[in-house]
Amino acid sequence: MWLKVVIVLLFIGILISLSSGLVFLVKDFKHSKMRALYSLGTRITLATLMMGLIVYGFYTGQLFSKAPWDKKIHAQHGTPVVIEPKP
Numbered sequence: 001m002w003l004k005v006v007i008v009l010l011f012i013g014i015l016i017s018l019s020s021g022l023v024f025l026v027k028d029f030k031h032s033k034m035r036a037l038y039s040l041g042t043r044i045t046l047a048t049l050m051m052g053l054i055v056y057g058f059y060t061g062q063l064f065s066k067a068p069w070d071k072k073i074h075a076q077h078g079t080p081v082v083i084e085p086k087p
Contacts, residue, residue, distance in 0.1 A: 003057050010050040017043040 002072035027033060057063030 003053060003062050007050055007057075009052055010046050010053070014043055014050070016047045017046060 006042055017039050021043065023034050024035040025033065054063065
């Protein structure tokens with residue numbers, strides 16, 4: 001459960017960094033736009049951490065897909081698919 005909370009918090013952090021980068025890009029006329037670059041670096045770092053946690057979650061089985069087409073692949077997480085032969 002904690003993994004999903006951390007992923008959501010990282011996503012919110014990415015959105016905040018994205019919006020602050022937009023503000024820095026539009027309003028920083030006097031500076032050399034370094035704050036926009038720092039915001040980009042922060043966003044890349046947060047996105048990398050989030051993707052790493054998602055891969056970790058799938059690898060350990062804490063995250064899984066409930067899509068109907070994945071039931072054949074991940075049978076332990078859903079009801080088994082019964083394929084009836086055609087008469």
